[in-house]
Amino acid sequence: KNEVEQSPQNLTAQEGEFITINCSYSVGISALHWLQQHPGGGIVSLFMLSSGKKKHGRLIATINIQEKHSSLHITASHPRDSAVYICAVRSNTGNQFYFGTGTSLTVIP
Amino acid sequence: GAGVSQTPSNKVTEKGKYVELRCDPISGHTALYWYRQSLGQGPEFLIYFQGTGAADDSGLPNDRFFAVRPEGSVSTLKIQRTERGDSAVYLCASSLTGSGGLSEQFFGPGTRLTVL
Numbered sequence: 001k002n003e004v005e006q007s008p009q010n011l012t013a014q015e016g017e018f019i020t021i022n023c024s025y026s027v028g029i030s031a032l033h034w035l036q037q038h039p040g041g042g043i044v045s046l047f048m049l050s051s052g053k054k055k056h057g058r059l060i061a062t063i064n065i066q067e068k069h070s071s072l073h074i075t076a077s078h079p080r081d082s083a084v085y086i087c088a089v090r091s092n093t094g095n096q097f098y099f100g101t102g103t104s105l106t107v108i109p
Numbered sequence: 110g111a112g113v114s115q116t117p118s119n120k121v122t123e124k125g126k127y128v129e130l131r132c133d134p135i136s137g138h139t140a141l142y143w144y145r146q147s148l149g150q151g152p153e154f155l156i157y158f159q160g161t162g163a164a165d166d167s168g169l170p171n172d173r174f175f176a177v178r179p180e181g182s183v184s185t186l187k188i189q190r191t192e193r194g195d196s197a198v199y200l201c202a203s204s205l206t207g208s209g210g211l212s213e214q215f216f217g218p219g220t221r222l223t224v225l
Contacts, residue, residue: 099151
């Protein structure tokens, strides 16, 4: 049983396309995170959300607490956006973080 | 300043052997986390240190896994009697305090463990 589910698992897009990655979770959370992981393993945090919507450059993250769902959007995608995007949630009952399996994004020039 | 470092970057061992994986957190960070990431999976929480003590070790899969942080800085993850299923990338992260989320954690590059 996975506490965090992501879709799609793999995504290939043409440069310039609008991209959406979805995340659903089943536990009570205090925060949801979107992470970016490049080949070689380095992980960078993109967003932390507890409600609403956040925007940073071409990236937008939204969360619907009632539906236990979040989306990560990338506008005007670029090959350098190619990476694995991971959704993670922090349980509201302790120190546990639960991670999705990631969405592997490839943006083709 | 230096980020989180992990050594070795790669470790190949034989089934049944003992291994130690080291994490050097960012200086001054009191919180330290260990995660494990299997191929094609997201990271999996193992253990969280606040200072020298393990504040939450609920993610350790069994008693073959143990971690220490004796002086509140460097941490060592120890795996006894390694099994092929232990093969994964072991990630370490640190944060200034333990009350923050992933956005405040700085991840190391990981140690890729392969058990033959």
